[in-house]
Amino acid sequence: MTFFQQVPLPWKAGGLVLGLVFFLAVLLVKPIGVSTQFVILDGILWDAVDASVVVPSEEAKSGYASTNAYLDKSGGKYAKNVANPLNYGFVFVIAMMVGALVSALLRGGVPRGERAMPQVWRVNFGDSIAKRYLATFVAGFLVLFGARLAGGCTSGHMMSGMMQSSVSGYMFAAGAFLAGIPLALYLFRKEG
Amino acid sequence: MTIFLAVLLGAAFGFVLDRIGATNPGYIIRMLNLSNLHLMKTILAGIGVASILLFAGLLLGLVDPGHLSVKTAYLGVFIGGLLLGIGFAVAGYCPGTGLTAMATGRIDALFFVIGGLVGAGVYMLVYAGVAETGLLEAVAGGKATLAPVSGTDYPALFGGVAGEWLGIAIGVAFIVVAWLLPARIGGAGRQAVPAE
Numbered sequence: 001m002t003f004f005q006q007v008p009l010p011w012k013a014g015g016l017v018l019g020l021v022f023f024l025a026v027l028l029v030k031p032i033g034v035s036t037q038f039v040i041l042d043g044i045l046w047d048a049v050d051a052s053v054v055v056p057s058e059e060a061k062s063g064y065a066s067t068n069a070y071l072d073k074s075g076g077k078y079a080k081n082v083a084n085p086l087n088y089g090f091v092f093v094i095a096m097m098v099g100a101l102v103s104a105l106l107r108g109g110v111p112r113g114e115r116a117m118p119q120v121w122r123v124n125f126g127d128s129i130a131k132r133y134l135a136t137f138v139a140g141f142l143v144l145f146g147a148r149l150a151g152g153c154t155s156g157h158m159m160s161g162m163m164q165s166s167v168s169g170y171m172f173a174a175g176a177f178l179a180g181i182p183l184a185l186y187l188f189r190k191e192g
Numbered sequence: 193m194t195i196f197l198a199v200l201l202g203a204a205f206g207f208v209l210d211r212i213g214a215t216n217p218g219y220i221i222r223m224l225n226l227s228n229l230h231l232m233k234t235i236l237a238g239i240g241v242a243s244i245l246l247f248a249g250l251l252l253g254l255v256d257p258g259h260l261s262v263k264t265a266y267l268g269v270f271i272g273g274l275l276l277g278i279g280f281a282v283a284g285y286c287p288g289t290g291l292t293a294m295a296t297g298r299i300d301a302l303f304f305v306i307g308g309l310v311g312a313g314v315y316m317l318v319y320a321g322v323a324e325t326g327l328l329e330a331v332a333g334g335k336a337t338l339a340p341v342s343g344t345d346y347p348a349l350f351g352g353v354a355g356e357w358l359g360i361a362i363g364v365a366f367i368v369v370a371w372l373l374p375a376r377i378g379g380a381g382r383q384a385v386p387a388e
Contacts, residue, residue, distance in 0.1 A: 008213030011230055015237020015370060017208050022242035025201050027249065029194060031261050032205060034288040038312035046313075070319035088194050092202035093291065099206025100215055100292035107210075110297050117300055118218030118284060120225075133303040139283035140290065140307025141314075143276050147287055148315040149322065150272025151263050154286040157273070159235070161263060163242040165338040165359045167349055168265040175273020176280060177224075184224030184281040191227050 005107045022159055029088065031164065033156030035147035036078070037093040043071050043082035054079045123190045150175070206292050212238075215293040217284025217300070224281050226377040233370040240366030247359030250341065257343030262335045268327040338362075 008014060025032045043066075047053045057065035061075025064083050071078045081087045104110060117132040125131060147153040150172050152161065158176065161169020212234045213219040222228035249255035263269075280286055285293060285304045293301035315322075322328065333347035340348040341355035348355060 007211055007216075008219065008230060008234070009211050011233035011237060011370065014208075014212035014234040015367075016241055018212055018234060018238030019241025019243075019245065021201065021205050021208050022238065023245040023249070025205075026242075026246055026259050027255055028197050028201065030259055032201075034291065035312070038287065038308050039316060042309055042313045042316060068316055068319075069323075070316040073319075086195065088198045091195055091198040092205075095199045095202025096206035096209070096288065097291055097295035099203035099208075100210040101206075101295045102203070103207040103210035104215070104296035114216075114218075115297055115299050118216065118221065120218045120221050121284075132300050136283040136285065136300045136304040137307035139279035139285070140304035140309075141279070141311035143279035143283070143286060143290070143304075144308035144311035145315050146272040146275025146277075146279065146311075148272070148312050148319075149327070150269045150276065151266075153276065153288065154280075155288045157263060157269070159239060159242070160261075162239050163246055163363075164260055164262055165243070165355065165362055166262040166265075166346075167332050167336040167338065168263045168269050171265055171269045171332075172273040172276075175270040176277040179274040179277030180224045180281040181226065181277075183278055184221055185226065187281065188221055188225045188227075191222070191225075 007107055018159075019163075022163055026160075026164075031156065031160035032092075033089065033152055033160060034093055034096070035144060035153035035156060037090055038144050039070070039078060039148065040081050040085070040090055043068075043078060044085055047082055054082045056083070120188055120191060124188050205288075206295070209289060209292045210296060214289045215296050215298070217289075217293065217298075220284040220286075220289065221281070224284075228376055229373050230375070233373050236366045236370035236373070240363045240370065243359050243363030243366065247356045247363065250343070250359075251356045257341065260341065260344055260346075262337055262344075262346050264330050264334045265332045265336060266328050266330050266334075268322070271327065 022032055054064055054066045056063060062077050062080035064076045064079040066072040066079040071082060116129050121132060150157060157169050157172035209215055213231055219231045223231040246255060250257060283304050285301055290301050290304040294305050336347045336349055337355055339350045339353040339355035339358040
């Protein structure tokens with residue numbers, strides 16, 4: 001296996017490139033964030049079935065308003081992004097997925113047996129695909145509900161927040177690990 | 193131009209997330225159950241490197257302070273963090289790694305993303321009610337940093353220190369902690385199995 005196929009990278013090399021990307025994002029544009037785009041995609045889908053959800057508005061600061069209070073907040077900035085999906089944040093997240101796919105293909109892809117669940121899940125909860133998919137669906141619900149309540153996720157609050165020494169970043173990280181570590185210790189007693 | 197940067201930076205971020213093992217939920221779960229702290233070391237070092245570069249860049253005038261974006265602190269940040277932590281532990285995914293894992297062909301990540309779209313959608317619907325509870329009221333100065341940063345008007349928790357130097361010091365501290373952190377914590381009775 002060459003260095004170019006090695007995953008995970010040694011932590012020093014990995015930390016260096018990870019930090020570099022977060023720094024470059026702030027240097028060139030703004031801090032990285034991901035979870036807002038779940039709302040934007042929801043808004044796009046919602047607006048596709050009901051075009052009255054997001055409408056142009058001369059009074060709104062962004063030029064767009066929404067019947068939904070969340071999309072309408074901060075002068076309709078989410079409403080504007082729903083109306084114009086080709087905006088920085090949304091394109092960033094799509095490109096992020098392409099980047100991950102390219103990386104995975106270059107290292108030979110995810111092994112077939114790993115695609116439904118990781119080994120550590122399998123040794124603790126068995127082979128049931130339905131159980132794993134249901135669990136990740138519920139987990140996804142909690143993660144994105146929590147991220148929206150918090151106003152950011154692991155990228156926006158934890159990485160981008162703590163690198164800027166922002167108080168909210170530390171609050172968020174404290175919450176995430178206070179819940180995550182004890183629960184993982186309880187759920188995953190066998191290692192895999 | 194910014195769309196071009198969105199493509200470039202986004203692709204680089206996704207590529208790196210995959211390379212550090214963050215698209216593999218096994219590494220995230222084993223970071224949280226403390227049986228393999230490799231990813232924790234990577235993340236701590238990453239925050240440290242980013243922090244040092246950012247604040248050194250600000251001191252040297254290479255970074256525009258207007259590019260900083262500090263989020264508001266409110267009680268919901270902590271509670272949201274707790275909720276996210278629960279799902280993070282169960283699935284081994286967070287929003288960014290869930291999307292990228294899905295892109296690499298992981299099917300459980302697809303269910304995570306669908307659940308996430310529903311969760312974000314429900315939050316949109318209940319947002320007005322959440323706002324009424326006061327959970328979103330700013331605390332600790334709101335959009336606050338630990339110490340004041342020149343060129344910004346963010347309030348600071350500790351007024352007497354230069355935010356740039358504190359940021360560099362914290363960055364160094366993160367890297368030192370990453371260095372000192374053992375490969376794993378605990379593990380009596382647990383069986384180690386080599387990674388994929």
